[in-house]
Amino acid sequence: MSTDPASTDPASTDLVSTDPASTEPAPADRARGFEAKPGAIGSPPQHYGNPLHEQRLLAEGTAVVDLSDRAVLTVTGPDRLSWIDSLTSQAVAKLQPGESAETLLLDPAGRLEYAVRLLDDGVSTWLLLEATEGAALHTWLDRMRFMLRVEVADRSAEFATIGTLGSPSLAPAAPNGIALHWRDPWSAVVTGGHQYSTAQRHPSADWTYSELLIDRAALPEAAALPAAGTLALEALRIAAWRPRRATEVDERTIPHELDWLRSAVHLSKGCYRGQETVAKVHNLGHPPRRLVLLHLDGSEGVLPVHGDIVLAGDKEVGSITSAALHYELGPIALAVVKRSVDPALDLVVTAGDPAIQIAAAQEVIVPPDAGAEANVPRLPRLGAVRR
Structure with a gap:
């Protein structure tokens, strides 16, 4: 098997590629993706032709991505930051106006339920979410208010999300005087976080991603900028090893498996739901699965899709979470595999209909020995004789 990116032609667009979080085909008219539709939010275009x-x-920072289907919530009131801090994995009680953060809402067993991008403007805390998550999280947060001075509102019909890796000439909304410009913390390990990857140069160093909130009425102004579809964003995200709630997470996922402690978890903050699992796995155990980047053989002209099976020999060891054709690396994918899978082993992905087998080489993101950071000394057994 050849895994050299040069063995595939990244200039070719023959590989079948879909965004698992979006099923609407790309429209021919690029402006359609930026059309203002208050209260009726459709799927943004996957691409605009190339x-x-x-x-x-x-990647150069000259294009923007229409993410106007994403959900936007606000939490207002004097207790908003301390309340969010008490519920989720990141320390945000002292988040300053204009600062960005990422936090995770876990279930009591430590499994990941929501990944939330946070931005505070001094009056409201803005929660940026996947398209399908806003209503459910809104309902859950309302139930958790108790006697606290907080109010939760869905602002998705008023504000649209625009993604970029540069500094577009597009002014974010600023309803309370602070520009609503969220900057992704994935580019470095945050205070209180931890990175399992041992890569000498983490690919997130080139990940300058951010999201702007704009008034939906301003979407036509965004349409005047160079545009990239969601497939372009997915390819760059995968190459940066950046996990996404809509693709990398299933009902069993814990943050350690995706190396998500580096940007969204504070390991020494106060109690929150699921903290016991986070601490126990990090200090004493190992995550049962691990995220890998797969370099795929592109000779068959087919990309796997979310859920396709990953094999080691004839044994199922994991599944594809997202895949894309990268303009430099060729066909790549993120997959979650069993911790016990040998990192040096070449794998096979079963994809397509009829099914074909695609050779895949691993690039380690989360190593098999991730966790057990406490290095607790082993105590002698009772009754054992010291020599």
Whole structure:
């Protein structure tokens, strides 16, 4: 098997590629993706005709991505930050106006339920979410208010999300005097976080991603900027090893498996739901699964999709979470595999209909020995004789 990116032609657009979080085909009219539709939010375009060229523009920071289907909530009131801090994995009680953060809402067993991008403007805390998550999280948060001075509101019909890796000439909304510009903390390990990857140069160093909230009435103004589809953003995200709630997470996921402690978990903050599992796995155990980047053989002209099976020999060891054709690396994918899988082992992905087998080489993101950071000394057994 050849895993050299040069063995595939990244300039080719023959590989079948879909965004698992979006099923609407790309419209021919690029402006359609930026059309203002208050209260009726559709799926943004996957591409505008040339996904690889759009990747280059996006990587250079000259293009923007229509993410106007994403959900936007606000939490207002004097207790908003301490309340969110008590419920989720990141220390945000002292988040300053204009600062960005990422936090996770876990279930009592430590499994990941929501990944929330946070931005505070001094009056409201803005919660940026996947398209399908706003209503359910809104309902749950309302139930958790008790006697606290907080109010939760869904602002998705008023504000649209625009993604970029640069500094577009597009002014974010600022309803309370602070620009609503969220900057992704994935580019470095945050205070209180921890990175399991041992890569000498983490690919997140080139990940300058951010999201702007704009008034939906301003979407036509965004349409005047160079545009990239969601496929372009997915390819660059995968190459940066950046996990996403809509693709990398299933009903069993804990943050350690995706190396998500580096940006969204504070390991020494106060109690929150699921903290016991986070601490126990990090200090004493190992995550049962691990995220890997797969370099795929592109000779068959097919990309796997979310849920396709990963094999080691004839044994199922994991599944694809997201895949894309990268403009430099060729066909790549993120997959979650069993911790016990040998990192040096070449794998096979079963994809397509009829099914074909795609050779895949691993690039380690979360190593098999991740966790057990406490290095607790082993105590002698009772009755054992010291020599």
